[in-house]
Amino acid sequence: MAIELKPQNTNVITLEEFIEYAEEHVDMRNEQSLQDAAPMMKALGNNRDFLADKINEELVKLANFQEDNHYGAQVLMLGRTNKFFMRACFWPSAQDKSYKESGPESFFYYLPHDHNFNFLSVGYYGPGYKSEYYEYDHDKVIGMPGEKVDLKYIRTSQLEQGKVMLYRGKKDIHYQIPPESFSISINLMEDSLDLPRINQYRFDLENRCIHSLINRNSGPVLADIAAKVGNENTRQLLTDLGVRTTCPRTKSAIVKSLATRLPSRNQIDFIESHLTGKNDYFNAQLLHQINELQVRETSLC
Incomplete structure (x- = not known):
């Protein structure tokens, strides 16, 4: 204790x-x-x-x-x-x-x-x-x-x-x-x-x-907002930040946010391309997002 x-x-x-x-x-x-x-x-x-x-x-x-x-x-x-x-x-x-x-x-x-x-x-x-x-x-x-x-x-x-x-x-x-x-x-x-x-x-x-x-971290929120209202320059800046950052929450949020800017048929492939195979928070978040996208695709069929 x-x-x-x-x-x-x-x-x-x-x-x-x-x-x-x-x-x-x-x-x-x-x-x-x-x-x-x-x-x-x-x-x-x-x-x-x-x-x-x-x-x-x-x-x-x-x-x-x-x-x-x-x-x-x-x-x-x-x-x-x-x-x-x-x-x-x-x-x-x-x-x-x-x-x-x-x-x-x-x-x-x-x-x-x-x-x-x-x-x-x-x-x-x-x-x-x-x-x-x-x-x-x-x-x-x-x-x-x-x-x-x-x-x-x-x-x-x-x-x-x-x-x-x-x-x-x-x-x-x-x-x-x-x-x-x-x-x-x-x-x-x-x-x-x-x-x-x-x-x-x-x-x-x-x-x-x-x-x-319960972390106080603006990175994931900013990544989501940037992906929604940003331009092509924003996309490149997010991509660069995703490479540099060591925060797993920010890193996974950037990948998921960048995926939302792609056609729905390409989103799963994009997220899968970032998986590293490790059993950690970053990969768990991406796998969870892939599962949600697959469920969404199934419901639309």
Whole structure:
């Protein structure tokens, strides 16, 4: 499961001191390095003023409020470097207005999911959300919705104030349950150009399978739009991008999108010409599209 860490550190440090420490000492891809950072994360959590100070700082520059925040109102960005960023996450209870107005899915409650990156979290305020924790082997999964996954339930735990948790990328799954009252966690998040190409999943616990992909990646959407409204120059640009990109979602979306610009009788042959024979997400997506086209052809006969 996500690793529970309870460092007995009573020191207090500033946000700037923690970022400086993490920049110099933390390897975001090394679990032991992240565990070693737990006492410093606890020391930041012991600082009961830094978050209020950060909020005040942001309110002063309201016209440019949180320019680097791509998450929305649940998240307050605290700082960013080349290899990580810091954020505060707000967790409403089921009784809070934001929960009632936006619904649980807006806060990822009751949506079992993994992460394609490592991150360290400390409970900062309130009782903290609860999580049912599971583990799985990311390397044994292709990534298609409905695909069966060997999910192993580990335990249920709560991110109370002062507890530090290490969430391991591509391994830990958590099913979050709203806290009893409003809570806040502080996160140290891995940030890498490689992350968009690594699949992140929502799971169906009842049927023990992948429910859907939840990556934030504009590549597949852009490929679909480009194929619909683009010109011949667009087609060549998509073709070139399909050769260069290492993201399997974008790569498969480009092939499928380019196929839609061909006469229906040629679409299957075009997609088949891109199959590599590997048992991976790219080929699974293309085979799924071929099957859909064949079913469509049969229904028209």
